[in-house]
Amino acid sequence: MPPSQKALVPFVSVENMMRLVHAIGIETMLAELTDAIEADFVRWALFDKTPRVASHSRDGVIELMPTSDGETYSFKYVNGHPKNMGSGLQTVTAFGLLADVSTGYPVLITEMTLLTALRTAATSAMAARHLAPRDARVLALIGNGAQAEFQALAMKAVNGIDTVRLYDIDPRATEKTRRNLKNSGLRLIVCRSAEEAVEGADIITTCTADKQRATILSDNMVGAGVHINAIGGDCPGKTELHPDVLLRADTFVEYPPQTRVEGEIQQMPADYPVTELWKVIAGEAPGRREAGQITLFDSVGFAVEDFSALAYVRARLKDTGLCAMLDMIADPDDPRDLFGMLQRAQ
Amino acid sequence: MPPSQKALVPFVSVENMMRLVHAIGIETMLAELTDAIEADFVRWALFDKTPRVASHSRDGVIELMPTSDGETYSFKYVNGHPKNMGSGLQTVTAFGLLADVSTGYPVLITEMTLLTALRTAATSAMAARHLAPRDARVLALIGNGAQAEFQALAMKAVNGIDTVRLYDIDPRATEKTRRNLKNSGLRLIVCRSAEEAVEGADIITTCTADKQRATILSDNMVGAGVHINAIGGDCPGKTELHPDVLLRADTFVEYPPQTRVEGEIQQMPADYPVTELWKVIAGEAPGRREAGQITLFDSVGFAVEDFSALAYVRARLKDTGLCAMLDMIADPDDPRDLFGMLQRAQ
Numbered sequence: 001m002p003p004s005q006k007a008l009v010p011f012v013s014v015e016n017m018m019r020l021v022h023a024i025g026i027e028t029m030l031a032e033l034t035d036a037i038e039a040d041f042v043r044w045a046l047f048d049k050t051p052r053v054a055s056h057s058r059d060g061v062i063e064l065m066p067t068s069d070g071e072t073y074s075f076k077y078v079n080g081h082p083k084n085m086g087s088g089l090q091t092v093t094a095f096g097l098l099a100d101v102s103t104g105y106p107v108l109i110t111e112m113t114l115l116t117a118l119r120t121a122a123t124s125a126m127a128a129r130h131l132a133p134r135d136a137r138v139l140a141l142i143g144n145g146a147q148a149e150f151q152a153l154a155m156k157a158v159n160g161i162d163t164v165r166l167y168d169i170d171p172r173a174t175e176k177t178r179r180n181l182k183n184s185g186l187r188l189i190v191c192r193s194a195e196e197a198v199e200g201a202d203i204i205t206t207c208t209a210d211k212q213r214a215t216i217l218s219d220n221m222v223g224a225g226v227h228i229n230a231i232g233g234d235c236p237g238k239t240e241l242h243p244d245v246l247l248r249a250d251t252f253v254e255y256p257p258q259t260r261v262e263g264e265i266q267q268m269p270a271d272y273p274v275t276e277l278w279k280v281i282a283g284e285a286p287g288r289r290e291a292g293q294i295t296l297f298d299s300v301g302f303a304v305e306d307f308s309a310l311a312y313v314r315a316r317l318k319d320t321g322l323c324a325m326l327d328m329i330a331d332p333d334d335p336r337d338l339f340g341m342l343q344r345a346q
Numbered sequence: 347m348p349p350s351q352k353a354l355v356p357f358v359s360v361e362n363m364m365r366l367v368h369a370i371g372i373e374t375m376l377a378e379l380t381d382a383i384e385a386d387f388v389r390w391a392l393f394d395k396t397p398r399v400a401s402h403s404r405d406g407v408i409e410l411m412p413t414s415d416g417e418t419y420s421f422k423y424v425n426g427h428p429k430n431m432g433s434g435l436q437t438v439t440a441f442g443l444l445a446d447v448s449t450g451y452p453v454l455i456t457e458m459t460l461l462t463a464l465r466t467a468a469t470s471a472m473a474a475r476h477l478a479p480r481d482a483r484v485l486a487l488i489g490n491g492a493q494a495e496f497q498a499l500a501m502k503a504v505n506g507i508d509t510v511r512l513y514d515i516d517p518r519a520t521e522k523t524r525r526n527l528k529n530s531g532l533r534l535i536v537c538r539s540a541e542e543a544v545e546g547a548d549i550i551t552t553c554t555a556d557k558q559r560a561t562i563l564s565d566n567m568v569g570a571g572v573h574i575n576a577i578g579g580d581c582p583g584k585t586e587l588h589p590d591v592l593l594r595a596d597t598f599v600e601y602p603p604q605t606r607v608e609g610e611i612q613q614m615p616a617d618y619p620v621t622e623l624w625k626v627i628a629g630e631a632p633g634r635r636e637a638g639q640i641t642l643f644d645s646v647g648f649a650v651e652d653f654s655a656l657a658y659v660r661a662r663l664k665d666t667g668l669c670a671m672l673d674m675i676a677d678p679d680d681p682r683d684l685f686g687m688l689q690r691a692q
Contacts, residue, residue, distance in 0.1 A: 006435065007360060013673035014353060018691040026688075053399050055414050057447045062419050064410050068401050073408050075423070077443065079450020085681045089352065089449055093675045097423065101403045103435055104425020113676035117684055146678075149685035173682055180685045326672075327359035329439050330459035332492075335431045336519055338463055339495035339526045342372075345364040 007331035012110035012313065016322040021114070024316060027157040030150070032316075033122035034129070034158045037308040041126070044278035046070060047304050051258040056236075059083055067303035073099040074307040076112055082209050091146065091209050092116065098310045105329060108314045112306070117147055119309035120301060121154035124229045127297035128159045128203055130280045130287040131252060132227040136202035137162050142194050142216055143208035143232055144168035144177040149184075151205050151231070152177075156186055159203070163187040167197035168208075195221055206240045207231040213267075219244035224292040230264050231299050241296075243267045249294040252277045252287075254302035263298040274298070353677035358456035358659065362668040367460070370662060373503040376496070378662075379468035380475070380504050383654040387472070390624035392416060393650050397604040402582075405429055413649035419445045420653040422458055428555050437492065437555050438462065444656045451675060454660045458652070463493050465655035466647060467500035470575045473643035474505045474549055476626050476633040477598060478573040482548035483508050488540050488562055489554035489578055490514035490523040495530075497551050497577070498523075502532055505549070509533040513543035514554075541567055552586045553577040559613075565590035570638040576610050577645050587642075589613045595640040598623045598633075600648035609644040620644070 012020070021029055040047070048068040055062045060081030067074055078094035085091055094112035099105060128136070139161045141148055145168070155161035164186050168174045178188050191197040198204055198221050206216045209232060222228065222245050232240050241264045253259040253274045265272055277297065279285035288295055317323055332341035358366070367375055386393070394414040401408045406427030413420055424440035431437055440458035445451060474482070485507045487494055491514070501507035510532050514520045524534050537543040544550055544567050552562045555578060568574065568591050578586045587610045599605040599620045611618055623643065625631035634641055663669055678687035 011672065014676045015673050015691075018688050021688060022692050048401055050399065053396065053410065053412060055394055055412060055419055055447075057414070057416065059448050060450050062412075062414075062445060062447070062450050064399065064412055064421060066399060066401060066408075066410055068403070068408075070403065073401055075410060077421070077445075077452070079445070081448075081450045084449055087449075088681060089451065090676060090678075090681050090684070093451060095452070095674055099408060099423075099425070101401075101408070102405050102427075103430055103433075104406050104408050104427045105435065105439060106423070106441070111674050111676060114684065114688060145682045146684040176680065176683055176686065180683070180689060326357065327361050328441055328457050330360045330436060330457060332436075334522065335434060335436050336491045337522055337526070338436070338460065338492040340522065342364050342367060342460060343526060345361070346368050 007327050007329045008325040009106045009328045010108050010317065010323040011326045012317065012323050014111045014114065017111050017114050020313070020316065020320065020322050023320065027153055030118060030122055030125065030154040031157045033118055033309060033312055034125045034154065036312040037119065037122055037305050038126050038281055040304055040308040041278040041281045044282065044304070049255055052303065065303040065306055067307050068101055069307070071101055072311065073101050074303070074310050076303065076306040078116065096306055096310050098314055108310060109326065110310065110313055115309050115313065117150045119305050120147060120231065121150035123299060123305050124151055124205060124231065124297070125154040125158035127229065127252065127277060128155060128227060131295040131297060132159060133202050133225050133288070133291065138165065138201045139163070140165045140197040140201035140204045142167050142197055142204065142206045144173040145207065145209055147207045147231065148177045149180050151207060152181055152186060153184060155203065156184065161203065163189065165189045165191050165197045165201060167191040167194050201226065203227045203229065205229040205231060208240055213237065213239050215242045216240040217245055218242045219248070222248070222294060224294065226294055228296045229299060230296060236261055236266060239264050239267055249296035251296045251298050252280065253298050254300065258302065259298055259300050262300045265298055353673050353675045354671040355452045355674045356454050356663070356669040357672045358663065358669050360457045360460065363457050363460050366662065366666065366668050369666065373499055376464060376468050376471065376500040377503045379464055379655060379658055380471045380500065382658040383465065383468055383651050384472050384627055386650055386654040387624040387627045390628065390650065395601055398649065411649040411652055413653050414447055415653070417447055418657065419447050420649070420656050422649065422652040424462065442652055442656050444660055454656060455672065456656065456659055461655050461659065463496045465651050466493060466577065467496035469645060469651050470497055470551060470577065470643070471500035471504035473575060473598065473623060473645070474501060474573060477641040477643060478505060478549050479571050479634070479637065484511065484547045485509065486511045486543040486547035486550045488513050488543055488550065488552045490519040491553065491555055493553045493577065494523045495526045497553060498527055498532060499530060501549065502530065507549065509535065511535045511537050511543045511547055513537040513540050547572065549573045549575065551575040551577060554586055559583060559585050561588045562586040563591055564588045565594065568594070568640060570640065572640055574642045575645060576642060582607055582612060585610050585613055595642035596621070597642045597644050598626065599644050600646060604648065605644055605646050608646045611644055
């Protein structure tokens, strides 16, 4: 007997996620994701918020990131293992789930390695929309790993960036990024140092991967009026900015209890002032106030962004056929008769 | 191009889990699961322990239950929605995952609705092996829902129970349980009240489902020397025993910080004495000390039990072919070239 419809959960494989991205168009998808995340940041207060649940080990971290808006529940499983790259594995892999709060039944399971790269780029673009200098055109992209092209294309699609200055300690990473973006319409400038990369940049995005305290940006590299997206510092002991940069910048964060532990501001005292990004987006706090101001989005990634991305995929998936149905939920005819179902399967 | 092996995660569907149970034999599997959980309780100190992460709503709860022994990580997604039964859905559904701590890559995803019923029964049997009176033969099973038959068979396979006295407020549930167990070799006695069910019982198992304070067992129903497995009280505001029972019993729990919030002992002051069950199993604390003692296993279900069950399934799955391979992990040839993989898929 085939499993009933209630037993089946739509599953989006990596293959199908790639098909979905191409069906929509990557820049369109990044722009739509930016709007989807922004819409959920406006209703921030509705979400059940909790810092991610992390399991740390010598080589990395495995995290669960749950949230709910009262109608739909989501969580993401995500790891971060910097050494994986050395053995040909992804540093970050992820999958996620949406469930119906009223029944607890899963309604979507999807790969999220790609989707996380997309939503992280969309979140950067959303922050830049409210914090970057007007008429920003030049992006410095320091760290040219797995996230780099997504970050560049989101800034192009959403923020009007037309030039990207690339730097990575490994020139092969920069070359990979340049090659991948050569037909994107972006002007690409390969730089030999971080100092060179930030020259003339309106927006600086740092997305390096080492699990350690690093100084990707020192104070003298950050000019007046710049907006910084700090993506790579996202767990305890992992930062990218010199603390002096934080002293000059106005800092915006997703969820302070999480960012104070995981973000760049882990280097600062507990009373270091921050503004919650959702307040800027909802019009409850100012974003960029003046041209000379240095703004910093200390991004660590928050569960609400995954919620938005999952809900977006679920909506966009309709009628595409780009999912398989997993027989994941035991569904006996009489819900109390789980054992009878098992017995009859013999 | 087909996804590489690294991209694939073995997935055990409900259908395949049922096949695995029948291939092993349900009583054999319950006995082996009991031993597997017991072996992990002995090395309890190794596990990364945290109370489950619960998202409560009006109709129920969705929980994530992670743990790790330093080499392998596991989590379970599980819901509890008592009203689901009314709409033909399961009160409790679950799925789980194992991952490699050193890389963060998932190595198993499986349905856990059936597996949770099996591991919960095995955990009861493990507790009874250390706490029930010697030569216990008679089990009173109050609450004859989805868990009932699993509980009865584990007590038969592991603890030598030969008689089960059944009671549920809904006689159809009892009839279902009687019918399912009629060829099990157990002597089955249908009772018209909880009072009748506990007559002459050596072990009393309560597994009712209402999300509320209930008094399934009052003080006068519990005779000297009895062992009680309280399964159904497992979230805040949901209990099955009158507090007077707790005053007479010696109470054993899985993980005190979780049980004090979710278990029967949520009715008692914070200093109500409990013994951690793992200490009994590891020989660090006494279990049953005397014939007249009332012992209570205030079971709420803990992540280590799911870990044991998942690891058992993974080991038993080998060479059975009872899984599908999910293309869940994005696996570009160059780990930094996630975008290139996406681009080439076009």
